[in-house]
Amino acid sequence: MPPAPESHDSLPLLRRPAFVLAMLLVVYTFNFIDRQILGILAGPIKADLGLSDTQLGALGGFAFALLYSTMGLPLAWLADRRGRTRVIAASLAVWSAFTALCGMVSGFWAMFACRLGVGVGEAGGVAPSYALISDTFPPQRRARALAIYSLGIPLGSAAGILLGGYVAAAVNWRAAFLAVGLAGLAFTPLFAWTVRDPRRPQAGEAPAMRAVLAILARKRSFWLLALGAASCSMMGYGLAFWLPSLMRRSFALGLVETSQFFGLLLLVGGSAGVMAGGVLADWLGTRSRAAYARVPALAFLAGVPLFVAGLHAGSAALAFWLFLLPQALVYIWLGPILTAVQHLVPAPMRATASAAFLLINNLIGVGLGSLTIGKLSDLLTPHFGNDALRQAIQIGLGFYLLAAVLMLAGARHLAREWVD
Template sequence: MQNHPPDNDIEIRDTPPWPRPVAAWSAVALFCVAAILSYTDRQILSLLVDPIRADLGISDTQVGVLQGVAFAIIYSLAGLPLGRLADLLPRRAVICAGVGLWSVGTLMCGYAPSFWVLFAGRLIVGVGEAALAPAAMSMIADMFPAERRGLATGVFVMGMTIGGGVAIAIGGAVLGLAASGGFAGIPLLDGLAAWRAVLVLLGLCGLPLLLALLPIREPARRSETAAGGVEATSLRDIFAQLATVRAVLIPVIVCCALMSVGDFALIAWAPALLSRRYAMAPDAIGLALGSLVVVAGVVATVAGGVISDRAVKRHGPAARIWVATLCAALAFPFALVALTTSANQVLAAVTLWTLFSSAAGTIGITAVQEIVPNRARGLSVSFVAFGNIMLGLGGGATLTGFVTDHVFADPLAIGQSLTLVIAPLAGAAILLFLHASRTARSVRR
């Protein structure tokens, strides 16, 4: 069998030493905490809809704008320039600025006197959170060799996976505490409506996180001393370098976006399917579905990273995309939710889809980091996030609702709609992953 270098995505003279494991894993742990707080801030409004509507006198449409358009569009558009900044500036500074910005935005939401101030606060939250993933994943790629990078990336992505569950669990507890007067006499929280106290408390949580992030040392960008000279940093040269690996890069980015359609569609519509077709109570849906999805996401991100790391160690970097292809193929059968005949089968299908799809996505984004030049890593993660948010968040839930209303014209046909939306796109993702895995063998940086 042909031997491959352990970190094939760079070929370096005078290679700087890898950071000490304790320092590297401490940084990853903090990035994971940042991801949890980020996703909690992002998802918390879904728990506060009714009190916000009552307090500010806004409509369901305006609530939808706050949860969807106000966040998704600004997050996607801001992510591209912020990804570029992560390739040019110290990445720790980009992360800290992002944490500070989204914390201010969350505080602004908590004290908002009107819809438009709340809208502006959500825009600020979106810009701040868009800075985290590009900078953190770029740093992780410079902290760990290829055979350990998948696990480290998986731990970071795990924070994103469980953030939504944390928002529901902790947000509900804090909301109840605030409603019962638990914050009476506490500065900044005393006298606030319960929903405002939740947002202000989340915003304040950003301060200790920011202080904890400051001591992290910026790792050396490991391809700046590459054979052949310093890596190009101009945007024109970066795109020229990306063009040399586009046969692998574009399919992997598109695959991640296609799989995310299923992720967002199932999370958005599985509760309605369980409620409408199987008369499952909302509290039972939240407990069962939320717990299963969180556990599946954690297992997927960590196990996917470990397995793909072992594959890279034995067979070289191209093996990582082969593992992603396998995970996408294993997810496909669970897109066929139209075939389910009980609530337990629906729960099993959503859980197993999350397990394999999350693994494929985590492995895919790790592969992207190994395909591209160092100074394009932040930008490349922004491309992945842009596709996932715009196609996944923007298309998954919306397409399913449209098919239910206009194709089947039956509110009980959610299972058929989910299958019609998810299955073809998942099939396309498998074929693209397969193409990318074959092409990756010829890509050497």
């Protein structure tokens, strides 16, 4: 039986859950600024480096995901054994340095190598953070805490798009990479000095990686939720990368106007969806464990037709309002699914289990999402011309429907395979 948690009021400020969560949120915001800034800068980079849509898609997804996915497991295992905050701080420094280097490249392969480096760094940031939050917050508050942490996705994506657009318009796209990379490096010492792992008797005694993977391999809910998350991530990352380009091509928006359009869409819609998912999961999950998977599935089913309507809007203003609600709906999954994964293994295994989940989610979702839509756009261009990207995105919405089916199937197994 785990020891009784310390009273939050008796803890010093730097070890209180709210402070730890706030610092992790800042790190995750940097994570997504550095990850998503490429989307708003795709147009200037394409023109400057002479790239195709397929090459841009590879930079936005495959180059990042290749080592991001595969390095996550060993780094999470190290975090379970040696300390989660140490791994997170070192990871922040690495990905920030490579983001800054992206602003100094002269061709496709140099940018590809730098994006690989960003992926290596970010591989050590997310899974240890999930585990650290789960160690810090009680089960009845865990989905909301993970949802607050996941606000780093819309906040970081929006900040990357807005900052990238403004800095690129005022200076150039290279300055945008340098600015956000150096900001992350400046924050690293503060995080490393102030955040500590909670006291856990089992620290340093985490089970072998193969033991964690053996437990997960036997759980149907893990595979169905991980593949469902991968399916929705294919479209989520594909939209995040290509929607700014669609707005510029379809409505002739400038770089700053596009950054305002998509940045506000992510900030308002994405943030509302993330928090709604956490609140709903903590509320409905006390009645039925299956709710952790059913709520996201229903949100995906509701969001697809609204996205289709937005893709065929006659103006940018109408498209914004039509995209706003589905943008919230497709972010609902984060709090519930991430919480469910934490409860498929005992506490000492959480970072490694999260990394296994992220391996599947990111290798498929991040690695193939933007690349698939970019390739589809190139293939459809002879038939649809400037409308090819819209058609490619519309075809890709089918991945949200697949995610809904997989998560509904996973919901049937959650109650039996849940670990308190």
